[in-house]
Amino acid sequence: MSLALHGIEKSFGGTRALRGVDFTVEPGEVVGLVGGNGAGKSTLMKIAAGVHRPDAGTVRVGGATPRSPKEAIRLGVSLVRQELIQPLALDVAANVLLGHEPHRFGVIDRKKLEARAEAALERVGVRLPLRTPLGRLSPAQRQRVEIARALSLEARILLLDEPTATLTGTDAEQLFALLEELRGQGLGIVYVSHRLDEVLRITRRVVCLRDGQKVGELDTPATTRETLVSLLAGATRVPTTAPAPPRSEVLLSVRGPISFDLRAGEILGLAGLVGAGRTRLLRGLFGARPSAMSVSVRGRPVVLRSPRDAVRAGLALVPEERGSQGLIPDLSVERNIALPRLRRFLLEDERAIAGPLRERFALPAALRPGALSGGNQQKVVLAKWMVIEPAVLLLDEPTRGLDVRAKSDVHQVVRGLAEAGKAIIVSSSESDEIAALCHRALVLRRGQVGGELARDELTDSNILRLGA
Amino acid sequence: MVRAKKELTMLGVLVVLAVTTALLNPSFLGADNLGNNVRHVSLISLFALGEAVVILCGGIDLSIGSVICLSSMVTSYLAVVQGLGIGTAAVLALALSVAIGFAQGAVIAWLGVQPFVVTLGSMLLLRGAAEVLTGGAEIGFQGRFPGFRFLGEGSGLGLPMPFWFALAAMAIVAFLMHRTLFGRYVYAIGSNPEAARLSGLPVRGIRLSTFVLSGFLSGVAGLLYVAYLPAATPALGSAYELHAVAAAVLGGCSLQGGRGTVVGVVIGAGVLNVTFNAVNLIGHSLWQNVVAGGVILVAVIVDRLFERRGQ
Numbered sequence: 001m002s003l004a005l006h007g008i009e010k011s012f013g014g015t016r017a018l019r020g021v022d023f024t025v026e027p028g029e030v031v032g033l034v035g036g037n038g039a040g041k042s043t044l045m046k047i048a049a050g051v052h053r054p055d056a057g058t059v060r061v062g063g064a065t066p067r068s069p070k071e072a073i074r075l076g077v078s079l080v081r082q083e084l085i086q087p088l089a090l091d092v093a094a095n096v097l098l099g100h101e102p103h104r105f106g107v108i109d110r111k112k113l114e115a116r117a118e119a120a121l122e123r124v125g126v127r128l129p130l131r132t133p134l135g136r137l138s139p140a141q142r143q144r145v146e147i148a149r150a151l152s153l154e155a156r157i158l159l160l161d162e163p164t165a166t167l168t169g170t171d172a173e174q175l176f177a178l179l180e181e182l183r184g185q186g187l188g189i190v191y192v193s194h195r196l197d198e199v200l201r202i203t204r205r206v207v208c209l210r211d212g213q214k215v216g217e218l219d220t221p222a223t224t225r226e227t228l229v230s231l232l233a234g235a236t237r238v239p240t241t242a243p244a245p246p247r248s249e250v251l252l253s254v255r256g257p258i259s260f261d262l263r264a265g266e267i268l269g270l271a272g273l274v275g276a277g278r279t280r281l282l283r284g285l286f287g288a289r290p291s292a293m294s295v296s297v298r299g300r301p302v303v304l305r306s307p308r309d310a311v312r313a314g315l316a317l318v319p320e321e322r323g324s325q326g327l328i329p330d331l332s333v334e335r336n337i338a339l340p341r342l343r344r345f346l347l348e349d350e351r352a353i354a355g356p357l358r359e360r361f362a363l364p365a366a367l368r369p370g371a372l373s374g375g376n377q378q379k380v381v382l383a384k385w386m387v388i389e390p391a392v393l394l395l396d397e398p399t400r401g402l403d404v405r406a407k408s409d410v411h412q413v414v415r416g417l418a419e420a421g422k423a424i425i426v427s428s429s430e431s432d433e434i435a436a437l438c439h440r441a442l443v444l445r446r447g448q449v450g451g452e453l454a455r456d457e458l459t460d461s462n463i464l465r466l467g468a
Numbered sequence: 469m470v471r472a473k474k475e476l477t478m479l480g481v482l483v484v485l486a487v488t489t490a491l492l493n494p495s496f497l498g499a500d501n502l503g504n505n506v507r508h509v510s511l512i513s514l515f516a517l518g519e520a521v522v523i524l525c526g527g528i529d530l531s532i533g534s535v536i537c538l539s540s541m542v543t544s545y546l547a548v549v550q551g552l553g554i555g556t557a558a559v560l561a562l563a564l565s566v567a568i569g570f571a572q573g574a575v576i577a578w579l580g581v582q583p584f585v586v587t588l589g590s591m592l593l594l595r596g597a598a599e600v601l602t603g604g605a606e607i608g609f610q611g612r613f614p615g616f617r618f619l620g621e622g623s624g625l626g627l628p629m630p631f632w633f634a635l636a637a638m639a640i641v642a643f644l645m646h647r648t649l650f651g652r653y654v655y656a657i658g659s660n661p662e663a664a665r666l667s668g669l670p671v672r673g674i675r676l677s678t679f680v681l682s683g684f685l686s687g688v689a690g691l692l693y694v695a696y697l698p699a700a701t702p703a704l705g706s707a708y709e710l711h712a713v714a715a716a717v718l719g720g721c722s723l724q725g726g727r728g729t730v731v732g733v734v735i736g737a738g739v740l741n742v743t744f745n746a747v748n749l750i751g752h753s754l755w756q757n758v759v760a761g762g763v764i765l766v767a768v769i770v771d772r773l774f775e776r777r778g779q
Contacts, residue, residue: 288666311668325666330659330726331652339656340667345649384667 001062001076002026003048003157003188008057010043010212017043018212020057025157025188030179032199032220033192035209036232036464037274037429041192044209045159048072048190049079061157078150079159086142088135092128093117096149120152121145125178140171147178157188164198165275176202194273196228196468208232229468233461242455243267243439244419249298251423252315252392254285256293258449260442262392262423267414269434269441269458270427272467277447278427279320282394285425286310286317297391311340316385318378320396326381327369334358334365336380341387357383361413375406382413393417393424399433411437431460443467474720474771475732481767482738489746496749503628505745507696510634512711512737515689516719517641518682519712520733524645525678526658526725527583531572532686532712534594536705539565539690541598544607544700554613562687568594569683573676583679591709599702608699620696630692634734637685642730654678658725714764715740720771739763 003025010018018040025031035041046052048059050072059065066072069079086095093114094101102112114130121128126144134142143163150158160179164172179189179202193199199206200220208216208231216231246266253261258281262268270278284291287304295302295313302313310317319325328336337354351365358365361379369377378398385393395414399407414437418424428434434441435458443450443466451466490496515532522529539561546557572590576583609617622629645651653674657664665671694700713723719736721728743763747756 286666307666308668308670317666319666324660325662328656328659328663328667328726331656335652339652339669342649342652347647347649347652 001156001188003077003190004058004060005044005048005054006058006060008044008047008059009055010040010047010052011055016212018047018054021209021212021214023048023207023214025190027156027186027188028183029205030183030189030191030203032203032206033190033209034194034196034199034206034228034232036194036431036460038211039209039232040212041209042161045079045161045190045192048157049077049159051079073153073155076154076156077159078153078155078157079161080143080146080150080163081161086134086146089133091131091133092121092137092145093130095134095145096120096152098149100153116152117148120148123151124148125174125181138171139166140168140175143167143175151182155187157190158182159190159192161192162194162275163191164193164195172198194468196225200225200228229461229464233459233464243415243437246418246439247421251298253296253299254293255295256291257447258293258442258444262425264391264421264423265418267418267424267426267438269438269453270425270444271431271434271441271453271463272429272444272450274429276444276450276467278429278444279396280447281444282317282396282425282427283319286315286394288317311388311390314391315394316340316388316390316392317394318381318385318396318398320400322374322377322381326384327377329368329370331368332366333363333369333372333380336369337383337387340384353387354383357386373406375402375409378402378406378410379413382410386417391423393422395424395426397428398426399428399430407433431458431463434458434463475729475735478718478720478732478735478739478767482735482742485739485742485746489742489749492746493749496745501745501749503623505741507628507630508745509734509738509741510628510630511689511692512708512715512741513634513734514630514637514692515682515686515708516712516715516733516737517637517730518685519709520716520719520721520728520730521641521645521654522583522678522682523713523716523721523723524658524725524728525654525675526661527576527675527678528587528713528723529572529679529682530584530587530709531568531590531594532682533705533708533710534591534598535565535568535683535686536690536693536708537700537702538568538594538598539687540694540697540700540704541601541607541702543691543694544609545601547613548607548609549602554616558616558691561691562684565683565687565690566680567683569680569686570676572683573679576679577672577675587709595702595706602700602702604702606699606701609694613695613698617695617698620692620694620698630696633688633692637688638730638734641681645730650674650677655726658727660726711740714760718764718767739767 005023008018008021021044023044033041047054050066050069061075061077064075066075066077096117097113102109117130124144124147128141134145163175167175183189191199191203203220206218206220206223207214208228210232244265246263249264250261251264272278283289284293285295287306287310295304297313304310304313334350334354337357338350341353342348361383363376363379369380399410402410414424426437438458439455441453441458443453443463445467453462495501515536519529519532542561542564543557546552546560547554572586575581575586619629624632653669656669657671657674661671693704715736716728716733718739719728719732740760743760744756747753747759
C-alpha cells in the first residue's frame with residue numbers, strides 16, 4: 001500500500017503554505033523530506049495524516065482518501081509528531097492503546113491491554129515498565145511508545161516529523177536501526193528533518209521543499225550535502241543598506257556555553273533552526289529560566305535570577321508569543337505601555353508616560369490590545385520597553401506572523417533603536433530578517449554556536465550550512 | 469467608561485429586587501429590617517472585598533469563613549476565658565488572621581501550590597482549630613465589654629457601625645485597586661501572569677499581599693461578628709467564603725482574574741443579601757439557598773449571553 005499526494009495546495013490566512021506539491025511513498029522505502037523553517041514540511045505531513053484538508057489536490061492511501069486523522073489511522077497512516085502530545089499522567093500501556101482499549105461493556109480488560117502493549121513495544125525493540133506514567137520516561141522512550149502505538153494500530157505508512165529533535169546521539173542511532181528494521185518489514189517511512197546528514201544517511205530518496213514548493217527530488221546515493229543546501233537556500237538575496245556602524249562601548253558581555261560581546265548600536269542576529277536553542281538563550285539571559293551564563297551589563301557583572309532582576313539591570317525582552325507573553329489583555333494600550341515604567345506607589349499619570357510613544361507609533365489609546373492588528377500589538381510590546389530606556393533589547397521572532405508592511409515598520413523601529421545607542425539581539429528563523437537587520441549573526445545548532453557570520457556572509461546557504 | 473456597564477446592570481437588579489420585595493412584604497422597609505440588611509450587607513462586603521482582590525489577582529481564598537470563625541473565637545477565648553483585655557484580645561486575633569493570610573500566600577506564591585488546594589486545607593484546619601480551642605462550645609460575652617459590643621450592635625449617624633467599617637474598607641480597597649501601583653499590578657498579574665512576570669513585575673510579592681489583605685479583612689469581619697452576636701460559636705462563618713465568591717462574581721469579577729471592580733463587589737454583596745432577606749420575608753426561608761443559587765446562575769448566564777452578542 002502506498003501513499004500518494006498530488007498537486008497539494010494549502011493556505012493559512014493569507015499565507016500560502018504549499019503550492020502544488022507532489023509526494024509519494026512506497027512500501028519498504030524511507031523517503032526524506034527536507035526544507036528550511038516554514039518551507040511547508042509539517043503542513044504536508046499533517047495533510048497526509050488527515051489533520052488538515054488540502055485546498056486543492058488529492059491524497060490517496062491505497063485507493064482511499066482520508067478525511068480525518070481517525071480515517072487516516074484506519075487506512076494505515078500514522079503521524080509521529082515533532083512535539084509528542086501524549087497524556088503524560090497515563091501509564092505506558094494505556095498510552096500505547098489509547099482510544100483502542102480492549103474492553104467488555106466499557107470496562108477495560110487490563111490483562112489484554114497490557115499483553116497487547118507489551119507485544120507492540122517488543123516490535124519497537126524496548127521493554128518498558130507498563131505501569132509507569134509516561135511523564136517519567138525520557139523523550140526517546142516516549143517516542144518509542146508513540147511508534148509502538150502506530151504499529152499496534154497496524155500502520156503501513158509511518159510519518160516521522162523531526163524525530164531526532166529531542167534525542168541524544170545514541171538514542172538517534174537506535175532509532176535509525178529501528179527504522180531500518182521496520183522498512184525491512186515493508187513499512188513505508190517518511191523522515192522529515194532539518195538535519196541533512198541524517199537524511200543523507202538513512203533515506204533512499206529525498207524531496208526538497210522551499211517556500212511551499214517542491215524544488216527537487218533526488219536519489220540519495222547520488223546526492224551530496226552541498227547539493228541539498230543549494231537547493232534549499234535558493235537565490236542569495238543581496239542585503240539591504242548597511243546599518244550604521246556600532247559604537248565602541250560594550251554594553252553586554254555574556255560568558256558561558258555561549259559567549260559574546262555586544263556594543264552600543266550593534267544588532268546581533270541569532271539564527272538557527274527551530275529548536276536550536278535561540279529562545280532558550282534569550283530567556284536565560286533575561287532571567288526567565290535558569291542558565292549557566294555569567295552576564296555583565298556596561299562592564300558590571302549582574303546576577304539575573306528573575307525577569308525583574310534583568311529589567312533592573314537594563315535588559316528588556318520582546319518574547320516570542322506577543323499575545324500570551326507580551327501583553328496584558330485586560331489593560332488598555334496606554335496602561336500596557338506604561339506598566340514597566342511605574343515606580344511610585346501612587347499611580348503616576350499613565351497617559352503622560354505612554355502618550356509620546358503611543359503617538360509616535362500611531363496607536364489608539366483606550367483600546368485593549370486584543371483589538372489591534374498583529375503589527376500594532378508588536379509595537380505596543382516594543383513601546384512598553386522603550387519607556388524604561390533599556391540598554392539591551394532582546395527580540396525573539398519580532399515579526400513572526402506580520403505582513404510585509406508591519407514587518408518593515410518593526411524593522412525601522414529596531415534600526416532606530418540601534419542608532420540611538422541600544423544594543424540589540426534579534427532572534428529569527430527567517431534568514432532574510434537576519435540579513436536585513438544585523439551587523440553579524442551567531443548561528444546556533446543544538447544549543448551551541450555552530451558558527452558566526454559577518455554581515456556580508458549573512459546568506460540562506462551559510463545559515464543552513466552552519467545550522468543544519 | 470465601558471467598564472461600568474456590568475456594575476450598572478447589577479445595581480438595576482438590586483433596585484428591582486428591593487422594590488419587588490417591598491411590594492410583596494412592606495415590612496422589608498421597616499427600620500429594623502432595613503438596619504439589619506445594611507448590617508449584613510456591610511459584613512459580607514467587608515470580607516468579599518478581600519476575596520475580590522485575591523480573585524482579581526487570579527487566585528481564590530476558601531479560608532475566609534474559617535478565619536472569621538477563628539478570629540471571633542480567639543477574641544472571645546482570650547477575653548472571657550483567659551481574662552485578657554478585650555482590646556488586647558482583638559489585636560491578637562487580628563494579628564493571627566494576618567499571619568494566616570501571610571502563610572497561605574507564601575505557600576501559594578513561593579511553592580507554587582494552587583490557591584484552591586492551599587485555602588481548602590486551611591479552611592478545614594482552621595475551623596477545626598477553633599473547635600478544639602473551646603472544646604466545641606460557644607463562648608458568650610455574658611453582658612461584658614459594652615464598648616466593644618457597640619462596634620457590632622451600635623449605630624452611628626443612624627447607621628449600624630459595621631456600615632462605617634465597610635465604607636472605610638471599601639474606600640481603602642478602591643483606592644488601592646484603582647489608584648496605586650499595587651492595584652495595577654494585581655490586575656496585570658490576574659490578567660496574564662506570564663506577561664506580567666516577563667514585564668519585570670514582582671508577581672510573588674503581589675500574590676502574597678492579596679492573601680494578607682484577605683486575611684486581615686476576614687479578621688476584622690470576625691471581630692465585628694463577635695461584637696454583634698455577642699458570642700463566638702464554632703459554626704460562625706460556615707460557607708461565608710462561598711458567599712464572598714458569589715458576591716464577587718455577581719459584581720462582575722471574572723474567576724480567571726483581571727476583571728472586576730470594587731464597587732461591583734459591594735453591589736454583588738447587596739444583591740446576595742437582599743435575595744436572602746426577600747426569601748425570608750416572603751415566608752419561604754427553606755428556599756433561601758435555592759433562590760440565591762438561582763440568582764447567581766441566571767446572572768452569569770445572562771452576562772455571558774450579552775458578552776457573546778457584543779463580540
